[in-house]
Amino acid sequence: MNDTIVILGAGLAGLSSSYHLGHDRCVLFEAKHHAGGHIHTEFVDGFTWDEGPHISFTKHQYVRDLFAESVDGEFLEYAVETGNYYQGHWIPHPAQSNLFAVPEPLRSACLRDFHASRETGTDELPANYGEWLHKAFGATFAQTFPAAYTRKYWTLPPERMTTDWVGERVYYPSVDDVTKGAEGPLPEQTHYIKKIRYPARGGYMSYARKLLDGADIRFDHELTHVSFADRRLLFANGASVTFDRLVSTLPLPVLIERSDAPFAVREAATELLCTSLLVVNVTADHPTARPENWVYVYDEDKHATRINCTEKLSPHNAPDGKTGIQVEVYFSKEKPLAESHHDVAAKVCRELVEMGMIESMDRIESVHTQWLRWANVAFDLPRRDALRTVLDWLEGHGLAREADELAPVDDWDTKLGAAAPTGQSIILAGRYAQWKYYWTDDCVLRGADVAACLGT
Ligand SMILES: Cc1cc2nc3c(=O)[nH]c(=O)nc-3n(C[C@H](O)[C@H](O)[C@H](O)COP(=O)(O)OP(=O)(O)OC[C@H]3O[C@@H](n4cnc5c(N)ncnc54)[C@H](O)[C@@H]3O)c2cc1C
Numbered sequence: 001m002n003d004t005i006v007i008l009g010a011g012l013a014g015l016s017s018s019y020h021l022g023h024d025r026c027v028l029f030e031a032k033h034h035a036g037g038h039i040h041t042e043f044v045d046g047f048t049w050d051e052g053p054h055i056s057f058t059k060h061q062y063v064r065d066l067f068a069e070s071v072d073g074e075f076l077e078y079a080v081e082t083g084n085y086y087q088g089h090w091i092p093h094p095a096q097s098n099l100f101a102v103p104e105p106l107r108s109a110c111l112r113d114f115h116a117s118r119e120t121g122t123d124e125l126p127a128n129y130g131e132w133l134h135k136a137f138g139a140t141f142a143q144t145f146p147a148a149y150t151r152k153y154w155t156l157p158p159e160r161m162t163t164d165w166v167g168e169r170v171y172y173p174s175v176d177d178v179t180k181g182a183e184g185p186l187p188e189q190t191h192y193i194k195k196i197r198y199p200a201r202g203g204y205m206s207y208a209r210k211l212l213d214g215a216d217i218r219f220d221h222e223l224t225h226v227s228f229a230d231r232r233l234l235f236a237n238g239a240s241v242t243f244d245r246l247v248s249t250l251p252l253p254v255l256i257e258r259s260d261a262p263f264a265v266r267e268a269a270t271e272l273l274c275t276s277l278l279v280v281n282v283t284a285d286h287p288t289a290r291p292e293n294w295v296y297v298y299d300e301d302k303h304a305t306r307i308n309c310t311e312k313l314s315p316h317n318a319p320d321g322k323t324g325i326q327v328e329v330y331f332s333k334e335k336p337l338a339e340s341h342h343d344v345a346a347k348v349c350r351e352l353v354e355m356g357m358i359e360s361m362d363r364i365e366s367v368h369t370q371w372l373r374w375a376n377v378a379f380d381l382p383r384r385d386a387l388r389t390v391l392d393w394l395e396g397h398g399l400a401r402e403a404d405e406l407a408p409v410d411d412w413d414t415k416l417g418a419a420a421p422t423g424q425s426i427i428l429a430g431r432y433a434q435w436k437y438y439w440t441d442d443c444v445l446r447g448a449d450v451a452a453c454l455g456t
Contacts, residue, residue: 003244004027005027006246008248009249009430009433011036011249012037012039012440012443012447015028016444017447017450020451021450023214026216027218028215029235029241030217030218032220035219038372039208039440042203048318049203050310053308053313053326053328055196056196056440057195058441060441060445062444062448063444063445064197070211076197080195080293081291083290084296085298089101090290098186100183112138113140114141114175117134118138125163130142133146136170145298149305153305153306161379162379162380165379165409204440207440223250225259231246245426247450251432255433265389265393268385268390272386272435273334273383274375275376277371278344278369279329279370282324283323286358288312288323289357289359290357294307294308305328305330307327308325309325309326329344345369377435379437383435400421402421407436410442416445420449420453422453427450429449430443430446431443
C-alpha cells in the first residue's frame with residue numbers, strides 16, 4: 001500500500017479526508033458494516049433515528065453547500081425552540097435570561113446572587129469551569145442549573161473542568177438580559193444556535209452522501225494492532241497492511257492502546273476522559289406533546305439529560321400522528337453504568353410520562369437503545385498534559401504537529417488559509433482522534449486540512 005494513503009475509520013472525518021485527498025488515492029478501513037460513524041442513521045418501523053440528535057448549525061458556507069448538494073437541496077431550515085425542565089417547570093432556553101419561568105423563591109435567590117457576583121466580581125480569570133459559572137451567574141443559579149447539568153452531561157463536577165471549550169456554548173448574559181428576563185420573555189432569544197438545517201429525508205447521514213460517493217471502504221476491518229515502528233496494521237479479520245502515510249480518525253486512546261507505544265504514553269492515553277452515551281429511543285402512538293425541539297433536564301434524580309423528538313427534526317422521520325422521543329443518558333469511568341440498559345430505559349420511560357412527553361405508559365409502542373462508547377470528549381484539567389504526552393511520542397513516528405493542537409476548537413477562518421504542516425506521514429483527524437470539541441462541520445473542514453498537509 002505504499003502509494004496509497006491509508007485512512008482508519010469511515011466516519012465523517014475519514015470520509016472527508018478521502019474526498020479531499022481524492023478517493024482514488026485512499027483506502028479506508030472501517031470496523032463496522034457501514035460508514036458514517038457517529039452520524040450513522042438507522043430506520044426502524046417507520047422512524048428515522050440518528051445516533052443522538054444531530055443538526056447542522058455551521059456558519060461555514062463551504063460545508064453548508066456541501067451538505068445541501070448531498071441532499072439535492074432537500075433540507076429543512078428553521079428556527080429552533082429549546083427548553084429546560086426543572087422539577088416540573090418548563091423554562092425557555094437559556095434559563096439565565098428567562099428567570100421569569102423559574103419558580104419563587106428560587107427566582108429571587110438567583111437574581112440576588114447574580115447581581116452580587118457581577119458587583120463584587122474581580123477581573124481575575126476563573127481557574128476552572130466551576131469558578132466561571134459562579135462568576136457568570138452567581139452561586140444559586142450556577143449550582144441549580146449548569147453545575148447540575150455538568151454533572152449529568154459531562155459526568156464531572158464543573159470544578160474539574162477547564163474553561164477553554166466554553167466560547168459561545170454557554171451564554172454569558174448581560175446584567176440587563178438577566179434583570180429583564182426575570183420579569184418576562186426577552187424580545188429576542190439569546191441561544192447561540194438560532195437556525196438549523198436538517199435533511200428532509202434520510203436522517204443526518206444523508207449529508208455525507210457527496211463525501212461517500214466513490215470512497216474505497218473496506219468494511220469489517222477493526223484495527224487490533226498498529227506497529228508504528230514497522231508501519232504495519234493488523235485487523236481482527238486477519239488482514240494486515242503496511243503504510244507510508246496514515247490518517248487516523250480512531251479514538252486516540254484506542255489507537256495508542258493497540259499500538260507499540262511505551263508504557264508512559266499508554267498511561268497518558270488512559271487519562272483522556274470521554275463520556276459514553278446510552279441513547280434511549282421511545283415511540284408512542286400519539287403526536288408530539290411539547291413544542292420544544294430539544295430539552296435539557298436538570299433534575300439529578302432523573303436519567304434523562306437531553307431529549308429530542310425525531311419528528312421535530314423532520315416530519316418524515318416518523319409515521320403521522322406518532323412521536324419518536326430520543327433521550328440521552330451519560331456515563332463514564334467517573335459515573336459508571338450500574339444498571340442494565342433495559343433498567344435505564346424503563347426508568348427513562350417513566351420519566352417521560354412524569355414530564356408529560358408521553359401521555360401514559362400504555363401509549364408506548366416500542367423502546368430500543370443504542371450504546372455509544374465514545375460520546376463527548378471531556379475538557380477536564382488533566383487533558384492538555386495527557387494529550388501533549390501522546391502527541392510528543394507520535395511526533396517521533398512522523399505525526400504532523402500543529403500550533404493549536406491542544407485547543408478544544410479550531411478557528412477555521414484563520415487556519416484554512418494558512419500554510420499547513422507538510423512532509424509528515426501521520427495525521428490525526430476528527431473529534432476523537434484529535435481529542436477536540438469538533439462538530440460535523442469541523443470534521444469536514446479537517447478533511448480539507450488533511451489534504452493540504454499531505455498534498456493534493
Ligand atoms: C450525541 C451526539 C450529538 C451530536 N450532535 C451534533 C450536532 O447536532 N451537530 C454536529 O455538527 N455535530 C454533532 N455531534 C458531533 C459529531 O457527531 C462528530 O463530530 C462527528 O460525527 C465525528 O466524526 P469522526 O469521523 O471524527 O468520528 P467517528 O464518527 O467516531 O468516526 C470514527 C470511525 O472509526 C471507526 N472505528 C473505531 N474504532 C475502530 C477500529 N478499531 N478499527 C477500525 N475502525 C474503527 C468507527 O466505527 C467510526 O466509523 C454530536 C455527537 C454526539 C456524540
